[in-house]
Amino acid sequence: MVIGLEHYVILSSLLFCIGLFGALSKRNAVMILMSLELMFNGVNIAMVAFSRYITPVLLTGHIFALFIIVVAAAEVALALGIIVALYRTRESVDVEEAASMRG
Amino acid sequence: MLHSPALITSGDIGLAVAFWVLAGIAIASALSVILVRSMFRAAIFLVLTFFGIAGLYVTLEADFIAVVQVLIYAGAISILLIFAVLFTKDVNRGSTFNKTALLSFLIASLVFVSMVITALTTNWTISAEAAPATTIGALAGALFNRYVLPFEIVGLLLLAAIIGALVLVREK
Numbered sequence: 001m002v003i004g005l006e007h008y009v010i011l012s013s014l015l016f017c018i019g020l021f022g023a024l025s026k027r028n029a030v031m032i033l034m035s036l037e038l039m040f041n042g043v044n045i046a047m048v049a050f051s052r053y054i055t056p057v058l059l060t061g062h063i064f065a066l067f068i069i070v071v072a073a074a075e076v077a078l079a080l081g082i083i084v085a086l087y088r089t090r091e092s093v094d095v096e097e098a099a100s101m102r103g
Numbered sequence: 104m105l106h107s108p109a110l111i112t113s114g115d116i117g118l119a120v121a122f123w124v125l126a127g128i129a130i131a132s133a134l135s136v137i138l139v140r141s142m143f144r145a146a147i148f149l150v151l152t153f154f155g156i157a158g159l160y161v162t163l164e165a166d167f168i169a170v171v172q173v174l175i176y177a178g179a180i181s182i183l184l185i186f187a188v189l190f191t192k193d194v195n196r197g198s199t200f201n202k203t204a205l206l207s208f209l210i211a212s213l214v215f216v217s218m219v220i221t222a223l224t225t226n227w228t229i230s231a232e233a234a235p236a237t238t239i240g241a242l243a244g245a246l247f248n249r250y251v252l253p254f255e256i257v258g259l260l261l262l263a264a265i266i267g268a269l270v271l272v273r274e275k
Contacts, residue, residue, distance in 0.1 A: 069172070080183055
């Protein structure tokens with residue numbers, strides 16, 4: 001059985017949806033961060049697979065994946081700062097307890 | 104690798120085996136990240152997922168992206184995440200679901216089914232060209248010619264993120 005583009009796209013959507021489920025259903029802010037990383041990785045697989053099968057010489061998807069990795073690194077650094085600030089004020093990283101801004 | 108089914112070579116079989124093994128590792132450890140109760144084990148499974156995905160990049164002939172994946176994701180980002188895990192009070196049983204877990208599962212499955220249907224029904228224009236043997240030179244050329252403006256902007260973004268993180272964690 002020859003592996004084609006569809007295999008990679010379905011794999012990437014499965015990883016993305018596992019991450020989506022975690023991001024929506026976890027109470028712990030660090031777990032939400034990890035689920036976001038899973039979603040980023042799912043998107044990156046799709047980008048590189050499209051690049052391999054549709055534009056193998058231009059490498060457009062590789063450029064996209066590189067920029068996504070940079071943005072993900074910036075996002076993790078900032079999110080960690082927010083989690084540290086949250087922990088300082090509330091002694092907890094449970095996002096349900098940090099819902100005081102809710103109307 | 105885009106032969107007709109009649110021309111399956113041993114390289115195709117090797118690629119298929121590598122794909123299924125790596126995809127299995129990536130999916131199983133991604134599920135474990137979500138399902139285990141221990142935060143620390145979830146972080147370790149996340150590192151395993153990152154390594155599996157790096158292997159999948161190798162099967163896609165994306166050598167530079169695979170190295171970047173290991174260096175930045177499995178190296179730097181997972182260290183940051185494990186550092187964040189140590190901030191949580193209940194590391195061993197801290198990963199619990201909230202009240203909307205069932206609804207979240209329904210939403211995620213709906214998104215997954217719609218994406219699979221889209222992937223299977225779209226008529227992709229598969230290119231017959233072979234991938235270059237190494238991507239590093241071509242990537243550097245693209246990054247510093249055609250994509251030089253996004254490259255500079257992303258440098259600014261990283262600088263802003265560093266300053267923002269420092270401001271956030273600074274003691275008052």
